[in-house]
Amino acid sequence: MLTQQEMEARVVRYGELIPCRTAFIDAHTPGSNQKENFTIIGGGVSESADQHVHITETPGFNIGAAGQPPKCRNSLHSHRTAEVFFVLKGRWRFFWGRWGTAGEVVLEEGDIINIPTGIFRGFENIGTDYGMIMAILGGDDAGGGVIWAPQVIEDARDHGLVLGENGKLYDTKNGDALPEGVKPMPLLTDEELKAFPETPVTDVVRDYVARYWDLMALAGKAPAKVIGENALLTDKPGFEVDFLTRGSIPETRYENPNHEVLMVMRGHWTLEWEGGKTVLAPGDTAAVPPALSHSLTPSMSGEASLYRVTTTDDPAGPTWRS
Structure with a gap:
């Protein structure tokens, strides 16, 4: 905990x-x-x-x-x-x-x-x-x-x-x-x-x-895959990037086996885990450790969005495709 x-x-x-x-x-x-x-x-x-x-x-x-x-x-x-x-x-x-x-x-x-x-x-x-x-x-x-x-x-x-x-x-x-x-x-x-x-x-x-309002539309019901395998920007740079909105957050707590970093774009988000909770505002960055059961909830009405970055086993190197 x-x-x-x-x-x-x-x-x-x-x-x-x-x-x-x-x-x-x-x-x-x-x-x-x-x-x-x-x-x-x-x-x-x-x-x-x-x-x-x-x-x-x-x-x-x-x-x-x-x-x-x-x-x-x-x-x-x-x-x-x-x-x-x-x-x-x-x-x-x-x-x-x-x-x-x-x-x-x-x-x-x-x-x-x-x-x-x-x-x-x-x-x-x-x-x-x-x-x-x-x-x-x-x-x-x-x-x-x-x-x-x-x-x-x-x-x-x-x-x-x-x-x-x-x-x-x-x-x-x-x-x-x-x-x-x-x-x-x-x-x-x-x-x-x-x-x-x-x-x-x-x-x-x-x-x-990738454009913000396109991602808002894509993330209407599930997180939009922005960078990674089978993502909008197909790449394997050693991490994956997802885009979450009010309508695409997981309904229950979830555990990520890898490191996860949350970077808030719009709105205020409540990050809750067994042991406490905290509110993330635009521009805040949170490093969630592997295997921590946690949940995300927009804490205010209105526009809410964030980028979620997750470690992968892919090499961190070249992303240029000639």
Whole structure:
């Protein structure tokens, strides 16, 4: 049995998220220097020792978030494992390619994108207010870090930040220097860059994007399978994603043999188990341990939705289908 205190330690409240403003190499680069990064479950891919980690135990994947004011963007980078985002607040443009010009898609609140591995991608808040996107990264170590487009590393160096080959950031404006024996992160060569495709926009939107109101319709009587085998976005990135609404919640308590993470999109949800109950609000994240019998109930009238992420035995690696 899990006590109330033990479960509360597994819940990260939106209002208690602790940001890091120096998480990545573009933290000083104009246009990207107002980003806030949040590491909710697992260490994520932050390059800064200042990054606060809310829950260190990883369930086979990492959960994070990015908060940005209008017109702030995240620079072009790639990952070796899955990177999934859903828009919690605002309106966001996701773009990709060597120079960010191969394609783009605009996501509204609740929309979800499973960005293919092996392509450079970035994102920008194009709304009028502070925006927030929630992230799921494949693997316990999230693929070992970020692969930056060469121009990002060069731009960062011009503004005082140097990334070491050890994956750590050094701020020359603060008097930091690379430790003895540590070299700067090398730029990708022209030959290495050939492995990063200029993916057509139709391929990404068709295979990797799901719209919130489509999911609301699909989840009318049962949870909508969003990412996973036989899901709307067919993929095996080491986890599955379901979408639940008021009409699709299990009628009784259920046990999941695997780790389960609940990420609330809309409404307030009561999570109940033998030992206690707690209410989850939009932006809250709850890590439910395996084999815990629990139930979910919308605790207020009106719109209610959440994403449920479950560990699978599939490898955390490549999601790109050429």
